[in-house]
Amino acid sequence: MRKNYWEHNKNRYYIIQFIIIIFFLLFTFRAYKLSFYSPIPVNERDKTDTIKRGTIFDSHNHELAVSRDTFSIALRPKEIINHEQTVFLLSKILNLSEQSIYEKLNINENFVWLKLNLPLDTADEIRKLKLPGVVFEKTPQRFYPNQELASSLLGFVGRDHEGLEGIEYQFQELLTKKTTETHAGNNIYLTIDAYIQHQLEKSLKKAFIKTQSKKALGIISHVHSGKILAMASFPDFNPNNPYNNTQYKNLAITETYEPGSTFKIFILAALINENLLNKSKSYYCPGYFEKKGNKINCSGKHGRQNIMDVIKNSCNTGIIEASWQMPVLRLYENLIRFGFGSKTGINLPAESKGILPNPDKWDIFLKMTIPIGHGISATPIQLIRAANAIGNHGFLIKPYLIEKISSPDGKKIEYFENSSKIRIISEESAKEVLKFMTAVTQKGGTGEKAALGEFVISGKTGTSIKSDNRGYLKGKYQSSFLGFFPGDFPEVSILIWLDEPQGQYYQGGRIAAPIFKEVLQEIITLVHKGNTFNTELLPDISFKKNKYSQNKMPNFLGKSKKEIIFILNEQFQGKHTIFGKGYAIRQEPAPGEKISQPYNFKIQLDFPE
Amino acid sequence: MDFQSFKTSLKNSETNYLYFTIILIITIFGLNILLASSSFLASQAHGDAYYYFKKQVIYALIAVIILIIFIQIPYTFWYHAAWPIYLISILLLALVFLPYIGKSAGGAYRWIQIGPLTLQPSDLAKFSVILLLSRIFSNTQKSGNTKIAASLIIIFLPVSLIGLEPDYGTAIHLVIAAFLLLFLTDFPLSAMGIVFITSLPAIYLSIRKVTYIWERLSAYLDPYKYRYERAYQLIASYRSFLAGGTWGKGLGEGIRRHNLQARHTDFIAAIVAEDLGFAGIFLLLLLYFSFAAYGLFKLSQVENNFGRLLGTGILILFITQTMMNLAVVFGVMPTTGINLPLFSYGGTSILTYMSILGIVLNIMRDS
Numbered sequence: 001m002r003k004n005y006w007e008h009n010k011n012r013y014y015i016i017q018f019i020i021i022i023f024f025l026l027f028t029f030r031a032y033k034l035s036f037y038s039p040i041p042v043n044e045r046d047k048t049d050t051i052k053r054g055t056i057f058d059s060h061n062h063e064l065a066v067s068r069d070t071f072s073i074a075l076r077p078k079e080i081i082n083h084e085q086t087v088f089l090l091s092k093i094l095n096l097s098e099q100s101i102y103e104k105l106n107i108n109e110n111f112v113w114l115k116l117n118l119p120l121d122t123a124d125e126i127r128k129l130k131l132p133g134v135v136f137e138k139t140p141q142r143f144y145p146n147q148e149l150a151s152s153l154l155g156f157v158g159r160d161h162e163g164l165e166g167i168e169y170q171f172q173e174l175l176t177k178k179t180t181e182t183h184a185g186n187n188i189y190l191t192i193d194a195y196i197q198h199q200l201e202k203s204l205k206k207a208f209i210k211t212q213s214k215k216a217l218g219i220i221s222h223v224h225s226g227k228i229l230a231m232a233s234f235p236d237f238n239p240n241n242p243y244n245n246t247q248y249k250n251l252a253i254t255e256t257y258e259p260g261s262t263f264k265i266f267i268l269a270a271l272i273n274e275n276l277l278n279k280s281k282s283y284y285c286p287g288y289f290e291k292k293g294n295k296i297n298c299s300g301k302h303g304r305q306n307i308m309d310v311i312k313n314s315c316n317t318g319i320i321e322a323s324w325q326m327p328v329l330r331l332y333e334n335l336i337r338f339g340f341g342s343k344t345g346i347n348l349p350a351e352s353k354g355i356l357p358n359p360d361k362w363d364i365f366l367k368m369t370i371p372i373g374h375g376i377s378a379t380p381i382q383l384i385r386a387a388n389a390i391g392n393h394g395f396l397i398k399p400y401l402i403e404k405i406s407s408p409d410g411k412k413i414e415y416f417e418n419s420s421k422i423r424i425i426s427e428e429s430a431k432e433v434l435k436f437m438t439a440v441t442q443k444g445g446t447g448e449k450a451a452l453g454e455f456v457i458s459g460k461t462g463t464s465i466k467s468d469n470r471g472y473l474k475g476k477y478q479s480s481f482l483g484f485f486p487g488d489f490p491e492v493s494i495l496i497w498l499d500e501p502q503g504q505y506y507q508g509g510r511i512a513a514p515i516f517k518e519v520l521q522e523i524i525t526l527v528h529k530g531n532t533f534n535t536e537l538l539p540d541i542s543f544k545k546n547k548y549s550q551n552k553m554p555n556f557l558g559k560s561k562k563e564i565i566f567i568l569n570e571q572f573q574g575k576h577t578i579f580g581k582g583y584a585i586r587q588e589p590a591p592g593e594k595i596s597q598p599y600n601f602k603i604q605l606d607f608p609e
Numbered sequence: 610m611d612f613q614s615f616k617t618s619l620k621n622s623e624t625n626y627l628y629f630t631i632i633l634i635i636t637i638f639g640l641n642i643l644l645a646s647s648s649f650l651a652s653q654a655h656g657d658a659y660y661y662f663k664k665q666v667i668y669a670l671i672a673v674i675i676l677i678i679f680i681q682i683p684y685t686f687w688y689h690a691a692w693p694i695y696l697i698s699i700l701l702l703a704l705v706f707l708p709y710i711g712k713s714a715g716g717a718y719r720w721i722q723i724g725p726l727t728l729q730p731s732d733l734a735k736f737s738v739i740l741l742l743s744r745i746f747s748n749t750q751k752s753g754n755t756k757i758a759a760s761l762i763i764i765f766l767p768v769s770l771i772g773l774e775p776d777y778g779t780a781i782h783l784v785i786a787a788f789l790l791l792f793l794t795d796f797p798l799s800a801m802g803i804v805f806i807t808s809l810p811a812i813y814l815s816i817r818k819v820t821y822i823w824e825r826l827s828a829y830l831d832p833y834k835y836r837y838e839r840a841y842q843l844i845a846s847y848r849s850f851l852a853g854g855t856w857g858k859g860l861g862e863g864i865r866r867h868n869l870q871a872r873h874t875d876f877i878a879a880i881v882a883e884d885l886g887f888a889g890i891f892l893l894l895l896l897y898f899s900f901a902a903y904g905l906f907k908l909s910q911v912e913n914n915f916g917r918l919l920g921t922g923i924l925i926l927f928i929t930q931t932m933m934n935l936a937v938v939f940g941v942m943p944t945t946g947i948n949l950p951l952f953s954y955g956g957t958s959i960l961t962y963m964s965i966l967g968i969v970l971n972i973m974r975d976s
Contacts, residue, residue: 024894
């Protein structure tokens with residue numbers, strides 16, 4: 001090699017290899033230290049999170065989710081010195097069988113949970129024994145006093161008290177973020193009304209079980225503000241013990257389905273709004289619609305009918321024929337404006353956006369199926385948003401769930417209102433669509449089972465055949481009813497939907513419409529203010545007064561202190577003792593026992609295990 | 610250089626299957642951890658526990674195919690491609706700042722959007738710098754001032770573009786890797802010292818002036834003061850180690866994963882710590898470091914200057930990135946946003962590393 005050339009210097013390679021080995025040792029040492037001599041201060045090790053998770057309230061300040069401190073107890077089997085003594089003491093205090101503890105000890109693990117969420121005093125009792133190998137972890141517990149109520153909406157929390165679904169997941173940061181000097185997160189007030197929610201769930205669950213449907217869903221919303229008053233999905237779960245479940249989905253935002261005939265109202269709205277509806281024309285329905293060899297069946301042979309009857313009978317042939325003259329692009333634009341194919345942006349995780357095919361994909365078949373709500377898919381929340389635009393006479397409004405958020409000390413409150421309000425159809429057009437929808441619930445209409453006494457109800461039924469990627473499935477239906485109350489000047493909209501109902505009837509008018517009526521009947525006093533338009537809901541009257549018999553002890557179990565005092569003051573004045581915190585777990589006299597004045601009740605409150 | 614002679618010798622030589630196997634073991638190990646760490650997040654965010662896992666398996670499969678292809682490409686090809694690749698990567702780094710093409714996330718411009726693909730040009734830039742330096746120094750003529758100046762420009766042009774994005778972690782990584790490579794050439798140590806001393810004020814200023822560097826640094830220095838904000842991740846990581854103990858809680862059993870935010874990307878090693886304990890972390894360290902040390906030993910025997918430098922440079926990129934990532938998870942360095950090669954979730958990263966490791970394997974045939 002010549003002198004002015006550099007040479008491959010193997011020594012430098014050795015230096016770098018040496019450095020790598022040194023770093024390997026350093027990293028190993030550091031990992032060892034982190035694993036066995038953790039920098040986390042000893043007094044911090046028990047605590048997973050010292051911030052108290054905020055409370056979730058409904059719109060009338062009823063607690064839907066609250067947090068409290070508990071301790072969970074775990075074993076490190078290899079560190080236990082006196083097995084017999086440890087097992088004996090633990091089984092005594094925790095009321096567990098000795099055998100079950102031994103079973104846990106024999107699992108070849110470093111760390112086994114023994115019992116979760118013990119009350120503080122029990123945990124203290126064990127802590128005082130200073131048993132080696134028995135460790136504690138502070139595990140705040142989330143408690144849902146109403147059990148299953150609004151479960152799919154609220155979601156639940158995991159072992160570490162972190163939100164895993166629903167509101168709990170979406171607002172994890174807000175609920176746990178330390179904002180002030182107090183060690184607590186923000187409180188969230190939902191637009192949900194627990195009473196309305198309860199009524200919706202009650203009726204829906206009954207139908208869900210009776211029809212043996214795969215899934216069921218209901219939404220109730222305020223048409224002018226976009227506020228969601230209730231939102232329920234079945235199957236549901238108990239968020240206090242959610243782990244045995246597999247179905248946590250909030251169908252209102254995750255489920256996309258072919259809306260079927262409920263979709264006809266948006267086609268109708270588009271036709272009216274574009275001035276393309278010939279009201280004097282009559283449509284002949286031979287029981288099917290056929291164009292260029294493509295055939296769509298109708299629900300019946302409707303014969304000659306005007307457009308009002310087409311909607312009233314939910315006639316496929318009629319609506320397809322009426323829509324036929326509308327250019328594809330025009331119809332597409334109208335559906336886009338109604339919000340189909342785009343997320344509503346409601347503040348919940350995992351919202352789907354449905355499918356609205358691009359106009360260049362609309363072949364002759366899609367042109368026939370879209371007007372009857374097939375070949376497109378939408379989420380229930382999209383449907384409600386679009387329907388509300390008709391109900392409020394023309395505005396597309398974002399649905400929302402959060403009424404306000406307050407700091408833990410209540411000093412800082414942030415209110416949420418809807419700012420965006422976009423006019424998508426004219427007031428006259430919307431009013432006209434409502435007129436058509438009113439005919440649906442009249443005698444002879446497909447939705448006549450939704451009619452409620454003298455009240456004007458407007459709505460539309462929907463029955464769609466389910467499909468998979470191979471095609472439509474015979475005998476599998478989805479039935480729905482989408483309706484407004486009051487029918488001409490709506491205040492609330494209600495959507496009811498059942499997936500694969502079994503039994504004699506499967507049509508939306510037969511099974512979904514009655515649920516609509518049943519729910520409406522229960523909540524009508526809460527949501528109805530009379531024929532004034534642009535009104536807000538009535539203030540706090542949701543506290544439904546249950547009239548109790550004066551000589552039979554009512555069942556207070558599970559009720560909150562507030563509720564109990566309310567009932568006692570109203571109906572059972574006397575000398576009562578209420579002690580403890582939380583919810584009634586014991587009462588004297590027992591529920592149903594004979595009582596007489598002067599009343600003297602003893603009620604013990606606690607947080608149930 | 611006589612390419613013809615070692616082209617023939619290449620045909621006779623075998624691929625180093627041991628090395629190839631280690632790459633596969635690391636990848637499969639990584640996929641397992643990724644599944645354990647991401648399933649919960651995936652089922653929450655996408656309704657499918659396997660969402661990230663499936664995507665990553667597809668990336669990994671494509672990456673292995675690319676690895677096998679790259680093993681077949683004679684590394685002399687890269688000698689000729691060095692300049693074009695360098696210029697393209699500089700162009701791409703500049704494109705990041707253009708509207709419509711560049712994609713910003715969290716105030717940083719690090720990605721380019723081409724149709725459905727999101728590219729991170731800094732991945733290519735790191736390789737292109739190593740490649741071009743290898744080419745320049747493969748010429749064994751003693752380094753003159755021109756060569757020294759040229760190599761500094763070659764390094765600092767992309768480094769400053771990456772710093773502007775801003776992505777300081779990657780910029781620092783590239784500087785460290787490039788200078789380690791120069792350390793193996795005749796680049797004068799005195800020049801390196803001068804570069805270091807002159808850049809000290811710039812380093813100091815950027816630490817004090819750029820708030821987020823300062824925030825991360827202060828979080829690192831006093832984690833408990835910032836436990837709910839800046840140091841949240843760090844403490845969550847510490848807790849993973851504490852919970853994991855010697856053997857861990859079992860794959861997929863740990864509960865801390867819910868607290869870690871970048872659990873399937875930058876902090877994936879913390880999941881190893883919790884689920885597989887100190888034993889798992891030791892295995893991980895052993896795999897990565899022996900991979901690098903053994904590779905460097907093999908490459909030091911390569912006679913061809915270009916091949917030796919290129920292969921070494923790639924391995925240096927690999928191991929320094931590994932160290933920077935682990936240093937963050939182990940709490941010995943402030944958060945940098947650098948992922949763990951072959952382990953973390955992300956398509957570009959695994960594709961890039963598999964391709965360049967393919968080059969290393971091709972070069973090793975020559976040792």
